[in-house]
Amino acid sequence: MPTGSPRLRTQDGKLNQVATTLKERRKALKLTQDNLCGRLAEVTQGRWTPQWRDIVRIERGTRIVSDLEVIALCRVLDCSLIELLDTQILFQTTEN
Template sequence: MPRGDARLRTESGQLNQVADRMRARRRLLKMTQERLCGRLSDVTQGRWIAARKEIVHLEAGTRIVSDLEILALADALECSPSWLLTGQEDRPLTASPSTPYE
């Protein structure tokens, strides 16, 4: 039995709410999971070298996603962090002068 309180989950039981949008966006871009791993390494200047298995868990909603990972995923998937989290845009996507994982 895990220690601590139960984790907050989506209505469908997932540990993150970006799973479905992440998978859909990756497929829209015709990007393989392996290519997404490479893009994540590129956008984080090698600070996040994700394994394909990690992407599988993220897309299945069986792994929690950190705020820094949301930012990197949004860059790699060419979408806004807001859309990735909520499915809605609250402002146009603009280039930021710096990202926290630089």
């Protein structure tokens, strides 16, 4: 039986709201997931060194993204927080 409060999810069940926009923006900039990881490590001066698998999970919406990670992603992808967060998406709560 699950414990704790249900996780807040997007209407399509994702754990983060940046998934779709992140993937679209990364591809528009012609960055591979590995390239993105390298740039994130540079921008954060090595404080966040994600692996490509982390980016895959974020893009699929199966990984929660912290506010600090969102800021780093915006810097690398050269976009605003509002653009990356795509505030048009509605939320729903579901139990895990």
